[in-house]
Amino acid sequence: MNVIQPIAAPGKPAAATLGLVDVDIHPRADSMAAFKPYLSARWWEYLNTYGIRARHGFTGGQPPFPKAQPLACRRDAWPPTGGTPASDLDFLRFQLLDNYGVDVGVLNPLQPSGQGDRNNGFSAAMAHAVNEWQLEAWLRKEPRLRGSVVVPYEDGAASAAEIRKRAGDPNFCQVLMMSRTGEPAGNPRYWPIYEAAAEAGLPVAFHAFGYSGWAMTNGGWPSFYTEEVSEHATSCQNQVTSLVVEGVFERIPKLKVVLIECGFGWLPAVGWRLDKHWKHLKAEVPHLKRAPSEYIRDHIWVSTQPMEEPERGQHLADIMEWIGWDRILFATDYPHWDFDDPRAAMPGFLSAERRAAIYGGNAKALYGF
Amino acid sequence: MSKVIVAPVGEFPPGERKLVEADGKRIVVFNLDGEYFALLDRCPHQGGSLCAGAISGHVESSSPGEYHYSRRGEMVRCPWHYWEFDIRTGKSWFDPKRVQVRQFKAAVEPGAALVEGPYQAETFPVRVEDHYVVVEA
Numbered sequence: 001m002n003v004i005q006p007i008a009a010p011g012k013p014a015a016a017t018l019g020l021v022d023v024d025i026h027p028r029a030d031s032m033a034a035f036k037p038y039l040s041a042r043w044w045e046y047l048n049t050y051g052i053r054a055r056h057g058f059t060g061g062q063p064p065f066p067k068a069q070p071l072a073c074r075r076d077a078w079p080p081t082g083g084t085p086a087s088d089l090d091f092l093r094f095q096l097l098d099n100y101g102v103d104v105g106v107l108n109p110l111q112p113s114g115q116g117d118r119n120n121g122f123s124a125a126m127a128h129a130v131n132e133w134q135l136e137a138w139l140r141k142e143p144r145l146r147g148s149v150v151v152p153y154e155d156g157a158a159s160a161a162e163i164r165k166r167a168g169d170p171n172f173c174q175v176l177m178m179s180r181t182g183e184p185a186g187n188p189r190y191w192p193i194y195e196a197a198a199e200a201g202l203p204v205a206f207h208a209f210g211y212s213g214w215a216m217t218n219g220g221w222p223s224f225y226t227e228e229v230s231e232h233a234t235s236c237q238n239q240v241t242s243l244v245v246e247g248v249f250e251r252i253p254k255l256k257v258v259l260i261e262c263g264f265g266w267l268p269a270v271g272w273r274l275d276k277h278w279k280h281l282k283a284e285v286p287h288l289k290r291a292p293s294e295y296i297r298d299h300i301w302v303s304t305q306p307m308e309e310p311e312r313g314q315h316l317a318d319i320m321e322w323i324g325w326d327r328i329l330f331a332t333d334y335p336h337w338d339f340d341d342p343r344a345a346m347p348g349f350l351s352a353e354r355r356a357a358i359y360g361g362n363a364k365a366l367y368g369f
Numbered sequence: 370m371s372k373v374i375v376a377p378v379g380e381f382p383p384g385e386r387k388l389v390e391a392d393g394k395r396i397v398v399f400n401l402d403g404e405y406f407a408l409l410d411r412c413p414h415q416g417g418s419l420c421a422g423a424i425s426g427h428v429e430s431s432s433p434g435e436y437h438y439s440r441r442g443e444m445v446r447c448p449w450h451y452w453e454f455d456i457r458t459g460k461s462w463f464d465p466k467r468v469q470v471r472q473f474k475a476a477v478e479p480g481a482a483l484v485e486g487p488y489q490a491e492t493f494p495v496r497v498e499d500h501y502v503v504v505e506a
Contacts, residue, residue, distance in 0.1 A: 075448030076421035344415035
């Protein structure tokens with residue numbers, strides 16, 4: 001029988017002594033009209049005529065798999081004033097920021113973001129509009145929130161231009177990409193994104209998902225949503241492998257990469273396997289000056305939600321140790337259905353010092369909050 | 370222990386649920402075709418409010434490709450992570466022995482027995498001629 005805990009009063013988790021930073025919040029707009037002020041007449045008309053178009057066929061711009069809950073959201077996240085989850089700033093304050101004592105929350109807009117649209121020109125215009133919307137609807141109204149610069153990532157030059165527009169604006173704390181891009185993320189076509197981000201001092205986050213036309217498993221199209229969510233791990237593995245092996249971190253030493261919602265149990269094994277092959281195949285990739293796992297250790301951060309939950313807590317602690325205690329960032333994924341409650345999701349078997357680092361210390365060091 | 374009057378029977382139709390507070394606990398009460406069941410309104414996983422969860426039936430499978438849907442309306446799913454619980458027992462679907470929601474006794478009692486107190490029913494008057502759903506917390 002599980003232990004029944006009393007309903008907790010609002011407030012920060014006691015162990016969050018270095019503050020609570022939530023690196024994964026998904027704001028929504030109730031209507032496309034929210035973006036109209038930030039789109040030119042040409043692109044507004046285009047949006048109304050053709051809509052958002054992912055690179056997946058037959059999806060109408062929508063994710064191809066239905067999610068477990070409506071809009072993939074917590075059923076209690078619909079604001080009492082109407083509208084969809086995380087569309088109402090006051091309710092987001094009430095249910096998330098105030099309820100848990102979040103000091104800094106990072107917005108990762110997903111739908112719409114303009115990212116990965118089949119029309120590169122529209123992708124750039126829509127991403128720009130979503131960034132302006134973040135500023136006006138969220139960031140200028142709520143000092144605890146920071147935005148992610150969404151970019152039309154299939155167009156490296158246009159993405160770099162959008163990043164440079166945001167450089168130096170403290171409202172934005174990172175650049176956002178998706179874990180399934182048109183080509184592996186280390187491909188030179190994406191380098192302008194990483195160069196601009198590093199120049200601006202912004203980490204680049206890869207969030208799970210991305211409808212690039214590729215199937216969400218290496219074996220093709222799966223039958224179940226359970227498979228899709230589990231395969232986020234493999235979608236991120238190939239991004240990490242590509243970034244390392246293409247020499248992106250050798251070329252851009254200041255680049256910092258954050259993997260959001262992709263789990264992390266797999267990351268040490270990918271590093272070990274890359275190291276093994278690198279020893280034999282150095283001549284193929286002479287631009288790699290160090291063991292692949294060293295690039296991973298120096299350049300990559302991960303978010304907690306959804307954490308692997310092995311039967312024995314020590315196994316999770318081992319994985320965290322291998323990744324690095326300073327590399328793990330807390331995330332709720334609010335308002336999505338697989339939300340992690342800050343007071344319940346942190347493994348109690350970790351030391352107070354490590355819990356504090358994961359809750360807030362690591363994110364503050366990474367983002368400079 | 371305290372007893373709380375949830376609602377007059379006539380105002381608590383089958384398929385509905387009501388949230389009450391008793392002894393400092395939030396308790397959700399379900400009406401399954403005239404039978405009443407009360408569970409702590411807190412998912413044992415991370416604390417989602419079961420009162421906000423979807424109600425469904427029970428899906429079982431003897432082998433891949435086959436399924437059996439039964440007990441329509443007798444399972445509640447956490448509004449967060451979709452953990453499923455049997456409304457009749459509070460037991461979880463995936464690990465009924467180890468993961469359970471605490472259950473409370475729910476019953477129907479005549480108003481005549483309740484007017485004497487010491488019961489909490491602050492929001493409506495109790496009438497001797499009515500029957501009421503009562504939870505013991």
